Amino acid sequence: MSMIEIEHLTKTFPGANAVTALDDVSLNIESGEIFGIIGLSGAGKSTLVRCMNLLERPTSGVVRVNGAELTGLADRNLRKARQSIGMIFQGFNLLMQRTALDNVCFPLELGGMSRSEARKKARPFLELVGLEDRENAYPTQLSGGQKQRVAIARTLVTDPKVILCDEATSALDPTTTQSILALLKELNEKLGVTVVVITHEMKVVEQICDRVAIIADSHIVEQGAVADVFHHPQTAAARQLITPKGAISEKSAIHGPLYRITFDGSTSDQPIVSGMVLASGAPVNIWYADTKDIDGKAHGQMLLELPKDQVLTQKMLAFLKSQQVTYEREEAEYYD
């Protein structure tokens, strides 16, 4: 079942310099999945996520969440439908004058619940995010990761079907990022809540997402299972996110063909690279490597420059083939 259906969504911000932030975007997010939306700054990610709960009204197109067509609802019914959609942000958006517990209570009180009733209902959610011993702390007394945990508890307390996360870990250090992502994954598994993760960081998508869509210049340019999109990027936009441009500093330094090698966990990476050198008697230049070693097997990618001499390159590729390693030619022009 689809939890979020977006059909031909266009959003233009009017004005003298009108900006079309989303142009004919269609997307389906299944119930219970963790879906990533990745793109560079300005690509339209925040606009897209704000259209998912109609914080931003689309110029045209349809948004359906949990069976309700939000784009067809008037304000009152929209407010109701929105209760099934939680949202967390990069900046946490906590109320500074309220304790952790009372921040979690806030949406319940807005809904008309008394403070004491709200507190009773909110406590288990603070516990769920691991903050049971900080309920009386004010936001200024909490770390970034703890603040995001409070924001997550505040979102969960109204029992949403979906949590939209707009760069929710972008202000956090890598270790805290990992722990917040792990928490989102745990909540997804425990509560069955659908999670939409908006990010500019590939590592975030890799860590928790089932599927991913790549957004560039107001369009969805690729989408699919995370491994498929990351191992076989089809567009320049995808390659740019997966192998950052900064990895190659001077185009003039590239003489031979570039190949992207994907390690899928069936081999270790070092013997492969040395094997290529031995097979051809020529050096390879590693431009970029993002591989993880799991039980002695490599997962990830490398971008290699092979010799200009075609015969030597063919020897290397033959060796890769014999080792059943996946490789793809990459156009050097992209790295201008």
Ligand SMILES: Nc1ncnc2c1ncn2[C@@H]1O[C@H](COP(=O)(O)OP(=O)(O)O)[C@@H](O)[C@H]1O
């Ligand atoms: N309220 C707005 N008014 C005018 N332009 C906007 C507004 N919000 C976003 N934009 C423009 O829409 C484009 C996409 O922005 P945004 O969705 O914030 O991108 P991202 O989150 O991927 O960085 C940008 O060009 C941005 O300047």
Ligand SMILES: [Mg+2]
């Ligand atoms: Mg944004």
